[in-house]
Amino acid sequence: MNRSSTAVTTLRRAANWINGVPRFEGPLHDSIDPATYQVIGNYPENGLNAAMAGVAAASKAFITTPWARDHELRARVLEQLAAAFERNREGLLEVLSLENGKIKREAVFELDMVPSKLRYYGAAALMEAGRALRPKPGRLSMILRQPMGVAAVIAPWNSPVVLTIRSLAPALAAGCTTVIKLPAQVAQTASMMARIMGEAEDLPHGVINLFFESGADGSSYLVNTSHVPVVSFTGATRTGRTIAAAGASNLKRFGMELGGKTPMIVFDDADLGLTLPVLEKALTVFAGQFCMTGSRLLVQDGVYAQVRDSIAERLRRVKLGPASDPTSDMGPLIDRANVERVELMVETALRAGAKAIVRGGAIKYGTLAKGAFFQPALLEVSDNLLEIVQQEVFGPVLTLQRFSDEAEAVRLANSTAYGLAAGVWTRDLAKALRVAEGLDAGSVWVNDWARVFDGTEEGGFKQSGLGRLNGLAALEDFVEYKHIALQPGSAGP
Structure with missing residues (x-):
């Protein structure tokens, strides 16, 4: 060739x-x-x-x-x-x-x-x-x-x-x-x-x-x-x-x-200057079509409002576009059928009680409407049993939940059938190790996301x-x- x-x-x-x-x-x-x-x-x-x-x-x-x-x-x-x-x-x-x-x-x-x-x-x-x-x-x-x-x-x-x-x-x-x-x-x-x-x-x-x-x-x-x-x-x-x-x-x-349903656990003492940009990319890389997409955001009470508002603003600013445009932040989903599937999951979640902080959704007007684009969504949830929390979306939809302490964070993180990966965000290394050991996940990143290496095994717990x-x-x-x-x-x- x-x-x-x-x-x-x-x-x-x-x-x-x-x-x-x-x-x-x-x-x-x-x-x-x-x-x-x-x-x-x-x-x-x-x-x-x-x-x-x-x-x-x-x-x-x-x-x-x-x-x-x-x-x-x-x-x-x-x-x-x-x-x-x-x-x-x-x-x-x-x-x-x-x-x-x-x-x-x-x-x-x-x-x-x-x-x-x-x-x-x-x-x-x-x-x-x-x-x-x-x-x-x-x-x-x-x-x-x-x-x-x-x-x-x-x-x-x-x-x-x-x-x-x-x-x-x-x-x-x-x-x-x-x-x-x-x-x-x-x-x-x-x-x-x-x-x-x-x-x-x-x-x-x-x-x-x-x-x-x-x-x-x-x-x-x-x-x-x-x-x-x-x-x-x-x-x-x-x-x-x-x-x-x-x-x-x-x-x-x-x-x-x-499949995966990666929880990203943010504690009160996390360095938010480091954390927030990575949380955004954890959702939007590959348009959320990634088994390790950071699709569940669990935030401790003390920084909950700050993280919610900041990540919402970041997701609103994500620029969708084709690969040919070097200014694009996120490309399309693989096809229109998947846009319709993700849209239905969001609508179902909203009807079941989730709150749209950023509604996102299919692009309906303009040049991008011809393609399979989906604007990132941020949904605040209190019911951990909602389908949007429990099932893999394979699209740029982020759920947001609050927790009070380590035990609740681990319980919520482990509450799905999946166990592929997780992220822990804290300045306290002892806490990070305690939580990491308690998580049902094949890969756990501390103050990072999606770091894999040729020589380090990866794979999933549970389903x-x-x-x-x-x-x-x-x-x-x-x-x-x-x-x-x-x-x-x-x-x-």
């Missing part, structure tokens, strides 16, 4: 990528820019056939290529993939921001996480090892870690590049061959990702296969077929439950990062997931342990 950036005007038909070859079979559908609803390209809809072909290619590659057995090959390819994403960064940035709708600096944030993840797991591939022990005299045992086989990676549209790589990289490092499924809303991005990955010169055909679909036929095949023993899924909790139930008949292994991604623990989803017990034979005459 040319090292120069890919101009938007060159977007054509997206292609699935199976066994190292682009495939265009299937009826064509339009790819849409959610900021303008203009057509930016098209893609073939052929999920089931693409999934079946991808699994066949991955199964063959697992058996016939050295991929599953050659640690050095895996490390080398992961480095080549990292370099390929770096070379094509600008072109992928243009496509991602146009098709996904996120503003440029957010798209940059996503893409710049990719090379280091690939390199981290390239190093992990070289470190991957079993162990040996003598359980008793004359006995020797070996514990081997072996790749499970074909791994399915089902990633969402909200951050399609980094969330694909976050599951793909440890699967490859472990020695699995893979089939990736992405939603059709990001078909152009997915197609370009496949072309970039195809630049890894030592990557055997069939080790990485990728397809996209608007429905779920291909995903269902990946979940149900016995030829795919492990699925890494990132998406909604409801979908996670469905696919886990479907895969149970084959005792399929699942790694899942699911927010199974297993962990990032860090060495991510490899566990993709390996089997085998015990080989040896008894040396007696010496011959």
Whole structure:
């Protein structure tokens, strides 16, 4: 691929990528820019056939290529993939921001996480090892870690590049061959990702296969077929439950990062000069379409009014706009259907007793009305059982509740079915640690938000997931342990 950036005007038909070859079979559908609803390209809809072909290619590659057995090959390819994403960064940035709708600096944030993840797991591939022990005299045992086989990676549209790589990289490092499924809303991005990955010169055909679909036929095949023993899924909790139930008949292994309802707990002694700007971004980054969106604001009595008024003013000033406008603070939702869904959740909350501090909502007039824009909303609530408090919105809607002391803060924070992440804002480190230990959350940030690192595990408690991604623990989803017990034979005459 040319090292120069890919101009938007060159977007054509997206292609699935199976066994190292682009495939265009299937009826064509339009790819849409959610900021303008203009057509930016098209893609073939052929999920089931693409999934079946991808699994066949991955199964063959697992058996016939050295991929599953050659640690050095895996490390080398992961480095080549990292370099390929770096070379094509600008072109992928243009496509991602146009098709996904996120503003440029957010798209940059996503893409710049990719090379280091690939390199981290390239190093992990070289470190991957079993162990040996003598359980008793004359006995020797070996514990081997072996790749499970074909791994399915089902990633969402909200951050399609980094969330694909976050599951793909440890699967490859472990020695699995893979089939990736992405939603059709990001078909152009997915197609370009496949072309970039195809630049890894030592990557055997069939080790990485990728397809996209608007429905779920291909995903269902990946979940149900016995030829795919492990699925890494990132998406909604409801979908996670469905696919886990479907895969149970084959005792399929699942790694899942699911929904979140991140509480942001602000104590009286918080540094509000530091806190308020981050609270705003915690809601508006990716237009609130992020599993770790800071969607619940819990504020202690002493600073409640100040925080309420300040965050309300900040949300009123958020400038919506397309990625092409460098002054945009927040882009659109992924499509109009999601605007209608979020609007209904807000209306339902207001009818149930929530108070609109900032009503926000769908843009109904002007140029932005053509797109899928939603102005941020701030809803004050006293009933902790409202749907808007308990369920993930996946849009820029912030609920506001007050608390009196640490115990109430922890109780409110833990009162949903989710446990992906939380934030604690205080100058008192001892208090921060006490509260963090009491929270049911896989990640807790103190005076910060959404800090994740390649080497630190992340994942959810309760209904927010199974297993962990990032860090060495991510490899566990993709390996089997085998015990080989040896008894040396007696010496011959």
